[in-house]
Amino acid sequence: MRARPVTPIGLSFLDAMTCGLGAVILLFMIINAAVRDHETRVTSDLQAEVDRLEAEVLDGQRLLVEVRNAVSETDQERAVTQGLARRMIEMLANIQVELATFENTTLARRKHIEKLQTDLKSLEEDAGRLSASLPSDETPGASERLHVGDGDRQYLTGLKVGGRRILFLVDASASMLGTTIVDVIRRRNLADGDKVRAAKWQQALATVDWLSTQIPRDSQFQIYTFNTRAGPVVRERGAVWLDGTDREALETAVGALRAVVPGEGTSLFNAFAAAAELRPRPDNVILLTDGLPTVGPDPTSSRTVSAKQRGRLFQRAVDQLPPRIPVNVILYPMEGDPMAASEFWKLAIATRGSFMSLSKDWP
Secondary structure (H helix, E strand, O other), X not given: OOOOOOOHHHHHHHHHHHHHHHHHHHHHHHHHHHHHHHHHHHHHHHHHHHHHHHHHHHHHHHHHHHHHXXXXXXXXXXXXXXXXXXXXXXXXXXXXXXXXXXXXXXXXXXXXXXXXXXHHHHHHXXXXXXXXXXXXXXXXXXXXXXXXXXXXXXXXXXXXXXXXXXXXXXXXXXXXXXXXXXHHHHHOOOOHHHHOOOHHHHHHHHHHHHHHOOOOOOOEEEEEEEOOOEEEOOOOOOOOOEXXXXXXXXXXXXXXXXXXXXXXXXXXXXXXXXXXXXXXXXXXXXXXXXXXXXXXXXXXXXXXXXXXXXXXXXXXXXXXXXXXXXXEEEEOOOOOOOOHHHHHHHHHHHOOOOEXXXXXXXX
16 A cells, blocks of 8 residues: 655644644643632631631530529529528518417506406505504514515515525526517627617616615525526535625625526426425525516527426426425516416415516616
């Protein structure tokens, strides 16, 4: 086969086509490299934005957990607060009921005391007429309020201040801080210096101070205080009788009584039990108190005591009292205890003692 001849025009066309293809390929490679670089830059920026958004999502989830925990704690605190509020409302309702009861009993107590005072005045007039008709070899003292009675007894508006062994029983419970329940609750939370300045307690101290000046010179005496416990005010001397002629002993006992801070409940049981333990036994007891006992021989954890319970505690205490010893009662005012006046009046009558309720300005 004969070869076809090569012409210059055919070679030129082939060269041109080859060069064009090479140019296209070079252009494609250049464009592809630029596209890859652009794609890399765009992809890098988008990945950074995605990473930032993912970090924000994680922070949001963590904050959401914290918020949920805070909401849960708030719900628990709200539930506790609501429970406390309900209990406070119940306590306030109970206090209001108790205050209403005390108001009603106070009115009945006042009427009862007025009747007893009228009866007492009548009895004092009868006693005065009877004593005036009895002969006496005793010489009256210098006191304007002193009246000579039977034997070696002295009388102060019906109160016997005499005998060979005189025992003063002074109520030093928290109720001696005031005449109302609210006043007692308010004062028992004060400092000791403020407690002893309570008007009611100061009146009791002044009463004992005055009565101590009326002790006969040939008598012995002892001053006991009682709340949930009972004992002598001068603990260094112990449970022994003190000489009525010993001025230093009198001053020491009265001074020790002024240092006593009223507090706790009232155990008349322990007071009368302590009187029974004295040797020789007293032949005259002067009781300064403001109401029926609130506890028995041992302290109790109960915060309230009913009128019937106080009556039973009073009877148990009276059973501890030695026989044939006159009990002279000085009753101070206290609301919410209407039966105190009648019970102590009956105790004074049964023991051949006396009963009196002091005015605010005595002594």
